Amino acid sequence: MSQSYNSIKPNVIDDEMLQKAVEERWPEDIGKLAKSEGIDFKDVTELQLSFRNILQIDNLWQLENLTKLQLDNNIIEKIEALESLVHLVWLDLSFNNIEVIEGLDTLVKLQDLSLYNNRISKIEHMDTLQELQIFSIGKNNLTALEDVVYLRRFKKLRTLNLTGNPFCEEEQYVLFVVAHIPDLVYLDFKLVSDTTRELAVSKYHYLIDPLEHEEAQALAQLEEKLAKQKELEYHKTAFVEYLNGSFLFDSLYAEDTEAAKLAYLPGVDDLLQAYRKDFVSVCENLFNYGLKEYEKREAEVSEFYKGLHEALTANQQEGRKIILDFENRNKERLDEIHHATSYNIAESKRAEYNEDILQLSETLMTLEMQTVDQLEELIKDFEKNIAVIASTFIENVKGIYPFDSVLVWTSEGACMTQLLEDLVRLFSMCFLAIEVPAVLPEASLNGLHFCVTDVF
Numbered sequence: 001m002s003q004s005y006n007s008i009k010p011n012v013i014d015d016e017m018l019q020k021a022v023e024e025r026w027p028e029d030i031g032k033l034a035k036s037e038g039i040d041f042k043d044v045t046e047l048q049l050s051f052r053n054i055l056q057i058d059n060l061w062q063l064e065n066l067t068k069l070q071l072d073n074n075i076i077e078k079i080e081a082l083e084s085l086v087h088l089v090w091l092d093l094s095f096n097n098i099e100v101i102e103g104l105d106t107l108v109k110l111q112d113l114s115l116y117n118n119r120i121s122k123i124e125h126m127d128t129l130q131e132l133q134i135f136s137i138g139k140n141n142l143t144a145l146e147d148v149v150y151l152r153r154f155k156k157l158r159t160l161n162l163t164g165n166p167f168c169e170e171e172q173y174v175l176f177v178v179a180h181i182p183d184l185v186y187l188d189f190k191l192v193s194d195t196t197r198e199l200a201v202s203k204y205h206y207l208i209d210p211l212e213h214e215e216a217q218a219l220a221q222l223e224e225k226l227a228k229q230k231e232l233e234y235h236k237t238a239f240v241e242y243l244n245g246s247f248l249f250d251s252l253y254a255e256d257t258e259a260a261k262l263a264y265l266p267g268v269d270d271l272l273q274a275y276r277k278d279f280v281s282v283c284e285n286l287f288n289y290g291l292k293e294y295e296k297r298e299a300e301v302s303e304f305y306k307g308l309h310e311a312l313t314a315n316q317q318e319g320r321k322i323i324l325d326f327e328n329r330n331k332e333r334l335d336e337i338h339h340a341t342s343y344n345i346a347e348s349k350r351a352e353y354n355e356d357i358l359q360l361s362e363t364l365m366t367l368e369m370q371t372v373d374q375l376e377e378l379i380k381d382f383e384k385n386i387a388v389i390a391s392t393f394i395e396n397v398k399g400i401y402p403f404d405s406v407l408v409w410t411s412e413g414a415c416m417t418q419l420l421e422d423l424v425r426l427f428s429m430c431f432l433a434i435e436v437p438a439v440l441p442e443a444s445l446n447g448l449h450f451c452v453t454d455v456f
Helices: 015-025 028-037 145-153 173-180 194-237 247-253 257-262 268-338 343-398 417-432
Strands: 046-048 054-056 068-070 090-092 112-114 134-136 159-161 443-445 448-450
Touching: 015 046, 145 173, 145 194, 173 194, 194 268, 247 268, 257 268, 268 343
Parallel strands: 046 068, 068 090, 090 112, 112 134, 134 159
Antiparallel strands: 443 448
């Protein structure tokens, strides 16, 4: 099944082996040129390292744009050092001594994987290979037919080779595989017929139905988790994360042993509960108000970029029009210069043409300066509007909670209303940390360029 290196001298993948392998794939004349000038491994997209007695995968980090890699017919024992090959689409590790599937996590673009003729006893550690379409793992040590269920997660898998594994000897092998991977087109080099598909579904529906139910539940949970993560990211952007509930209050008292002791005193528990209610109410008010203000801020930023885009677009259109008019106006003049009957006439036309070029330059420069002035005015308005939003926000936040209306005292006698004041103050500081453009993008003005920087 696999090879032994007892009588073979193991090799390592070094620069010399890589360079030789690259040169072998190119025509002779190109190979000689590459040899004389050197090879940039970043330009290599395909590499064949078959039949080279390689014991350990190494030194492939330089080939970061590799899409196809052949490491078949070696004596490799472990899948490793492939993490930098993130563009890999095709990988052949057949006819080696690999025992465990591992080291493939970063190969998220992989579509074709061959592990044929190795020593693998379990299908595992392939969760990230969601683009996988072709998988060959025949002639290994797979004994448990249930391992095939793992392959259900690969929704794009259409071609599968399992032939030569011990579990292939089981009577219902084909029907079990087809039932559990319903979109399979080819199994062990044979087309899966509709009849086989129907028989598989009929025989194993009692196993498939619970599986599909579990998968649907898992998918729903994943979608819910992703939705919560997306919502949390939105709240973080608005600086209101974890304020929509009791999370903040609970986290403050999670390890507060003094508060737990105070709760046993007469009337203190009711006081703490009332304080908790007020605290959570402040948090929720800040949360709702913060979201509204974030929407205002985003609208202002969006309006700024809209104005910026409109100004630059108008400038470019006007510049193109000016240049086009210049070209049309001077096309006839250039012909006159070319066909001038005397030197004096040609010089006169050339002088007129040069004067027109100077006028064009001045016109474009004036247009550029007008645009700069327009952008500066746009920036000033933006700064003013953001400042108004920020100051209004701070004033309104101060009025959300009447700080002098409730006093709750800890065993040390410190006024816990201070916590609420700190909460509002912190929230205000976060809001003021809004990001505004620090540099305007470079704008092309019909061949002329300008860049407005440090405008804030």
